[in-house]
Amino acid sequence: MNKALEENAKRYVEIKDLYKIVDKLEQRISKLEKVLASHAKCIGEIRASEIELSPDLRKKIVKRLGEFHE
Numbered sequence: 001m002n003k004a005l006e007e008n009a010k011r012y013v014e015i016k017d018l019y020k021i022v023d024k025l026e027q028r029i030s031k032l033e034k035v036l037a038s039h040a041k042c043i044g045e046i047r048a049s050e051i052e053l054s055p056d057l058r059k060k061i062v063k064r065l066g067e068f069h070e
Contacts, residue, residue: 039065 042065046058 046061
């Protein structure tokens with residue numbers, strides 16, 4: 001009986017640790033979704049603006065945005 005209780009306690013600790021990992025992953029995903037939305041908004045604003053960007057300048061902007069969030 002004692003052995004069964006020990007096994008259950010170990011499983012509980014393992015499951016608790018897994019939940020912590022899942023929570024951290026969910027927080028990271030949420031943060032990345034917000035970053036993605038922000039970038040999409042900026043890209044939309046750039047495309048909607050009347051200013052025509054050269055392809056080289058557009059590549060530089062996109063590259064720079066990527067560097068901010070690495």
